[in-house]
Amino acid sequence: MTFEMVKTSPITGQKPGTSGLRKKTRVFMAPHYLENFIQAIFNSIGGAKGKSFVVGGDGRFFNRQAIQTILKIAAANGAARIIVGWNGLLSTPAASHLIRINGTDGGIILSASHNPGGIDEDFGVKFNVPNGGPAPESVTSAMLAETLTLSSYRIARLPDTDLDVLGETELGGMQVSVVDPVEDYLALMRTLFDFDAIRTMFAGGFSMCFDAMHAVTGPYAKKILEDVLGAPKGTVINSVPLEDFGGGHPDPNPIWASTLIDLMMSDNAPDFGAASDGDGDRNMIVGRGQYVTPSDSLAVLVANAQLAPGYAAGIAGVARSMPTSAASDKVAEKLGIECFETPTGWKFFGNLMDAGRVTICGEESAGTGSDHVREKDGLWAVLLWLNILAVRKQPVARLLADHWAEYGRNYYSRHDYEAVPTDAANDLMGNVIGQLATLRGKTFAGQTVSRADEFCYRDPIDGSVSDHQGLRIWFEGGGRAVLRLSGTGTEGATIRVYLEQYQPDMSAISQPAQQVLLPLQQAVADLVRMQHFLGRTKPDVVT
Numbered sequence: 001m002t003f004e005m006v007k008t009s010p011i012t013g014q015k016p017g018t019s020g021l022r023k024k025t026r027v028f029m030a031p032h033y034l035e036n037f038i039q040a041i042f043n044s045i046g047g048a049k050g051k052s053f054v055v056g057g058d059g060r061f062f063n064r065q066a067i068q069t070i071l072k073i074a075a076a077n078g079a080a081r082i083i084v085g086w087n088g089l090l091s092t093p094a095a096s097h098l099i100r101i102n103g104t105d106g107g108i109i110l111s112a113s114h115n116p117g118g119i120d121e122d123f124g125v126k127f128n129v130p131n132g133g134p135a136p137e138s139v140t141s142a143m144l145a146e147t148l149t150l151s152s153y154r155i156a157r158l159p160d161t162d163l164d165v166l167g168e169t170e171l172g173g174m175q176v177s178v179v180d181p182v183e184d185y186l187a188l189m190r191t192l193f194d195f196d197a198i199r200t201m202f203a204g205g206f207s208m209c210f211d212a213m214h215a216v217t218g219p220y221a222k223k224i225l226e227d228v229l230g231a232p233k234g235t236v237i238n239s240v241p242l243e244d245f246g247g248g249h250p251d252p253n254p255i256w257a258s259t260l261i262d263l264m265m266s267d268n269a270p271d272f273g274a275a276s277d278g279d280g281d282r283n284m285i286v287g288r289g290q291y292v293t294p295s296d297s298l299a300v301l302v303a304n305a306q307l308a309p310g311y312a313a314g315i316a317g318v319a320r321s322m323p324t325s326a327a328s329d330k331v332a333e334k335l336g337i338e339c340f341e342t343p344t345g346w347k348f349f350g351n352l353m354d355a356g357r358v359t360i361c362g363e364e365s366a367g368t369g370s371d372h373v374r375e376k377d378g379l380w381a382v383l384l385w386l387n388i389l390a391v392r393k394q395p396v397a398r399l400l401a402d403h404w405a406e407y408g409r410n411y412y413s414r415h416d417y418e419a420v421p422t423d424a425a426n427d428l429m430g431n432v433i434g435q436l437a438t439l440r441g442k443t444f445a446g447q448t449v450s451r452a453d454e455f456c457y458r459d460p461i462d463g464s465v466s467d468h469q470g471l472r473i474w475f476e477g478g479g480r481a482v483l484r485l486s487g488t489g490t491e492g493a494t495i496r497v498y499l500e501q502y503q504p505d506m507s508a509i510s511q512p513a514q515q516v517l518l519p520l521q522q523a524v525a526d527l528v529r530m531q532h533f534l535g536r537t538k539p540d541v542v543t
């Protein structure tokens with residue numbers, strides 16, 4: 001029998017989080033688990049018959065095996081065509097682009113993003129819709145409903161497809177196109193940026209270190225930065241994607257990309273440093289001796305985007321996730337363009353981009369991107385920075401200092417409390433929610449609350465409402481704290497505390513951020529009764 005219907009039990013309660021379904025790899029590898037979820041995806045979009053999809057992943061452990069399973073389930077469900085990245089590799093933004101240029105009915109991206117990979121680490125499945133963006137809540141809710149009732153899946157009992165050979169093959173009547181993961185993406189980047197100006201900058205001795213963290217952007221960065229833009233060989237480090245990312249967290253922040261940070265703070269620092277994450281949608285930007293927070297990076301990109309050919313006509317508007325600092329709001333105000341505050345999750349930008357209301361979007365979690373695709377895009381951010389530096393001919397630190405002098409500085413930091421018992425995290429959050437209405441005017445560790453609420457978002461395009469999107473607490477004197485539970489962790493709960501302090505005074509914009517934010521940190525610890533609920537007040541990760 002070529003196609004088989006396998007009876008199975010529902011996988012209850014598998015609600016996709018901010019970025020698809022993430023679990024321990026062994027959970028996905030358990031009998032029928034991945035199969036169930038893929039069938040649930042197809043069922044929830046009205047079946048796969050006659051449809052086409054893009055499939056690829058970040059190369060982590062189980063990527064290739066999962067792709068073979070997905071191909072067989074797609075064939076058995078009557079899909080017409082699957083476009084798959086060579087070797088199973090596709091960065092998330094490149095997958096988004098392939099969905100868009102091929103007009104497919106969506107795509108399945110295999111990644112747990114910045115989470116570590118390996119048989120005892122994390123795996124994930126994301127479904128992107130035909131506009132190339134992450135599935136909106138209406139679609140993920142339908143998937144969840146499907147996983148609760150699904151009792152069988154269809155799978156083709158056929159040999160594996162060779163993913164190492166570019167070109168067309170056929171699987172049970174379904175066309176399989178194995179494509180170069182970089183080619184179309186590179187062509188898109190050429191339309192947006194002044195490659196000649198960047199090439200001239202490198203030829204003039206501009207130095208850079210790009211840490212691909214043994215994740216999917218390695219092949220993209222090698223090709224684009226070294227082969228096409230002429231950066232010296234060795235500019236891209238950790239460029240070979242590994243199934244376990246070399247044992248590291250492919251998370252581009254000062255903690256997990258500390259080797260790059262150490263280099264950039266040393267006497268041997270190159271002019272520019274950057275890193276990207278597991279699936280290539282996040283980025284970190286760092287100049288010689290100068291780390292750039294994702295919120296500041298967004299603001300700088302918005303302020304200078306017009307220097308790149310793809311944005312020379314100006315940008316329509318900007319959107320940022322709610323916990324992201326308001327630095328980009330200040331730029332939008334000056335440019336006289338619209339500015340939106342959305343819940344955490346790239347999917348909330350999709351409608352605004354489709355409607356032409358925003359061009360550039362960003363998140364504090366190291367994501368920046370534009371309407372060239374419908375995902376955040378790590379290399380895009382790096383190339384836009386390079387384009388800006390090639391035109392402005394200034395060191396990153398100077399550029400940032402000038403930016404703060406013009407707009408004021410939003411001191412910003414995120415403090416994560418990881419692997420917290422789920423009950424304790426819910427109790428802590430519940431306790432704050434219970435007090436929100438009465439916080440105004442109260443003082444905690446010397447800081448007085450001026451306003452507090454729970455963020456609820458009404459999509460300006462389709463009117464859909466997303467509530468319970470995080471707690472916001474403003475303090476007198478321009479401080480803001482945000483609390484929310486992470487939607488991407490796989491162990492217990494992660495509480496994120498986002499601290500922001502606006503400083504308009506030019507003479508006070510060069511202080512250490514953690515020092516400026518300490519009073520807010522202490523006020524939050526007091527207000528949420530951190531010691532009582534968690535037994536500690538020190539975060540695990542500070543970025």
Ligand code: G16
Pocket residue numbers: 018019112113114281282321344345346347363365367485486487488489496
């Ligand atoms: C995912 C989403 C991002 C979001 C992030 C939040 O990132 O794609 O839009 O900002 O999750 O993570 P958390 O809920 O843990 O704060 P990624 O890069 O993991 O896909």
